[in-house]
Amino acid sequence: MIGPKIYGLVLAGGKSTRMGKDKGLITYHGMPQREYLYHLLSRVCERTYLSLRNDQVGDVSDEFDIIVDKDEFKGPFNGLLSAHEENEEVAWLVLACDLPLIDLQSLQELISGRDPNEVATTFAHHENPLPEPMCAIWEPTALKQVASYLNEGNGTCPRKFLIRKNAKLIIPRDENVLMNANSEEDYKEALVKLSIE
Secondary structure, three states: OOOOOEEEEEEOOOOOOOOOOOHHHOEOOOOEHHHHHHHHHHOOOOEEEEEEOHHHHHHOOOOOOEEEOOOOOOOOHHHHHHHHHHOOOOEEEEEEOOOOOOOHHHHHHHHHOOOOOOOEEEEOOOOOOOOOOOEEEEOHHHHHHHHHHHHOOOOOOHHHHHHHOOOEEEOOOOHHHHOOOOOHHHHHHHHHHHHOO
16 A cells, blocks of 8 residues: 655654753664664665754764654654654654664565554554554654644643554564653663674
8 A cells, every 4th residue: 555655754853851951862782762763764665764853963964854843733743743744745654762672674564564654653562552642653644633722721641642543553573663762760771782693
């Protein structure tokens, strides 16, 4: 089933408050995480971008395409909607920087399970099947609905939006790829898991 082209988006504009340092700059794979994810997405997407705050742009090499957050919306939707405004006709495969175990096989699995007729195709855990909005393919039809959803006062949680809109859920073959690293303890746990792979 062919749908709109898929562009990749690394969401690297968060403040990383819980981690205490920029999650996009943490090294799990021999390079900053945001660069690792960018290269990973570049292998499966037609084009790929780093989503950054304006004050981060000066620290990035010219080899990376960037979309600067427009700060029109609060929370995780900020980067996603800034990307959608840049190109409203494509689907965006988004990855957050706090996913240290995500790999190429998982991205291929997500793309092969994509249904462009749904608002999004997203990974979920088997035991608690809730959509993971920061590891998902967001279709342009969904992103066109988000602004009005936010303006109606529904809150800024992407997961709640995907639940309400019945996004397609996929259980990955290896659920470890959905591990979020948001604290120093998570960081250490991720390093242990990577060392025994």
